[in-house]
Amino acid sequence: MLSALILLPIVIAALIGFWPGSVTGKVARQVALVVTGAVFIWSLVLxxxxxxxxESLQFQESWLWIDAIGFSYSLGVDGLSIPLLILNGLxxxxxxxxxxxxxxxxxxxxxxVLLLNAGVAGAFLAQDLLLFFLFYEIELIPLYLLIAIWGGQRRGYAATKFLLYTALSGILILAAFLGLVFISGTSSFAYSEARTMASLLPLGRQLLLLVAIIIGFGIKIPLVPFHTWLPDxxxxxSTPISMLLAGVLLKLGTYGLLRFGVELFPEAWTFLAPGLAIWAVVSVLYGSLTAISQRDMKKMVAFSSVGHMGYILLAAxxxxxxxxxxxxxxxxxxxLISALLFFLVGIIYKKTGSRDLDTLNGLFNRERGLPLIGSLMVVGVMASAGIPGMVGFISEFLIFRGSFPVFPVQTLLCMIGTGLTAVYLLILLDRAFFGRLSAKVLNLPSVNWAERTPGIILAILIVILGVQPGWLVHLSETTTAAMFIGN
Structure with a gap:
């Protein structure tokens, strides 16, 4: 059941790429949409x-792949991975x-794009350390090419920087995985066995391995000072790739911290936790303050991701x-929120030819502006700023409520980041959408309903999950409760 989420996109990607006859762009697009739609529907069936x-793994699949090194093809899903699996498909x-x-x-x-989808799904499903690393590296190649070939003017620089940072991330993670298996003396890379052996290691060795894991996934998240590849x-x-990068790819880092940090090394994690909470504060405040100074809408949203991912580190x-x-x-x-914001910025750039807040103005103009895009942007801004009724509010509120008893000062400092989020996103709204329509962007092409659809769907989901967050909480609380270090 789980292998289908990985193998179907890979097989169809190979057929699209290597089909001997001519395949038009329209046909390739339709096939890719049908396949990813089927994968998404299958994830909903699961x-x-x-x-x-x-709390245990469900829908497990496992067989030994390379006996000599204890490498197994092992998949499973729990309350930590299934929400991210569905997010990836959507x-x-x-x-x-x-x-x-x-x-x-x-x-x-x-x-x-199909290979990217398969690689991310495989990483969320993998229950073998080497298998996770394999999928973690597989997603690197398509994303690098998607930026390097279809990116902007400095796409080569940005793609190479991404490749170097992510390669370093992979090296550190692989070193930690290999170190865990060799030091513990186990003959298998199975996650369940690694979890047992990790708890038996002396604290010093746990700390050494955990630091490599934290830095490796910290690059992917990304946390300050490893964040510099992300804005570039x-x-x-392109807009679709930015949606995937912010919406899904960064979650590999936070997922890895929980799965291979908190869960594998609870004793060492407790030892490092105060420092990690301070690191979270630095990332939140730096990302928020840097976003305020940006004039490029896309770069502003990119730096906001740095700040918002810091909240997850505080919670962890x-x-x-x-x-x-x-x-x-x-x-x-x-x-959901970052995908919506990047989608809307992409529409604005497509219609106006600019993302510069010093150039744009008055896009709320009903007759000659982009009023519906502005309305959706208000939803995205409200959600990102933590306004009640949106999913951003309840997620941040629960993080602060859960973290305050352990790290009260760090939590209060991170709460300042929520206020700063409102500041820079209100700056974006005020400069781009209010006032008189700028003479530089007159006679804008209309946005048809087909172009609006993804933004409307994402906005609806943000509101629905804001009103009914219990659906997600119920889905994950048993698994995360079992990870609780106090157990």
Whole structure:
């Protein structure tokens, strides 16, 4: 059941890319949409069959792959991974639907997006350390090419920077995984066995391995000072790829922290937790303050991601039952909100030819502006700023509520970041949408309903999950409660 989520996109990507006859861009697009839609629907089928009250892995698949090194093909899903699996399927469909129908080299593009979807799904499902690393590295290649080929003017620089940072991340993670297996003397890379052996290691060795894991995934999240690849990648990437990068790819880092940090090394995690909470504060405040100074709308939203991902580190550092389930909620919340914001910025750039806040003005103009896009932007801004009724509010509130008993000062400082979020996003709204329509962007092309659809769907989901966050909490609370370090 789980292998289908990985193998179907890979097989269809190969067919699209290497089909001997001519395949038009329209056909490639339709096939890719059908396949990703089927994968998303299949993930929903798994969701309806998933038992939230069971903390153990479900729908498991496992067989030994390479006996000599104890490498197994082992998949499973629990309350930590299934929300992210569904998010991956949803946002891939949204990204493909948002792609320009006249994109150059369409067969290659759609094949890469399918491979990216399969790699991310495989990483969320993998229950073997080497298998996780394999999928973690597989997603690197398509994303690099998607930025390097279809990106902006400085796409080569941005893609290379992304590649170098992510390669370093992978090296550190692989070193930690290999170190855990060799030091513990186990003959298998199975996650369940590694979890048992990790708890038996002396604290000093646990700390050494955990630091490598934290830095490795900290680069992917990204946390300050490992964040510098992210703004460049976002600015140069096309709109659909920015949606996937912020909405899904960054979650591999936060997922890895919980799965391979909190869960594998609870004793060492507790030892490092105060420092991690301080690191979270630095990332939140730096990301928020830097976003305020930006004039490029896309770069502003990119730096906001740095700040919002810091909240997840704070929740993981506190590692209380409430903060851990809130961290999963924040991953889904940030995925939806950031995808919406990048989608809307992409529409604005497509219609006006600019993302410069010093150039744009008055886009709320009913007759000659982009009023519906402005309305959706208000929803995204309100959600990101933590306004009640939106999913961003409840995820951040639960993080603060769960983290405050453990780290009161750090939590209060992170709460300042919520206020700063409102500041820079209100600056974006005020400069781009209010006032008189700028003479530089008159006679804007209209936004048809097909172009609006992804934004409307994402906005509706943000409101629905804001009103009914219990659905996500119920889905993950049993799994995250079992991770609670106090157990």
């Amino acid at each position: 969701l309806f069959q998933f038992n939230p009250g069971n 946002l891939t469909v949204m990204a493909l639907y948002s792609t320009d129908e006249n994109i150059e080299r369409p067969r290659f593009y759609y094949a890469l 990648a976002h600015v140069e990437a 550092a506190a590692a209380t039952p409430l903060s851990l389930v809130a961290s999963v909620l924040q991953m889904v919340s940030h995925g």
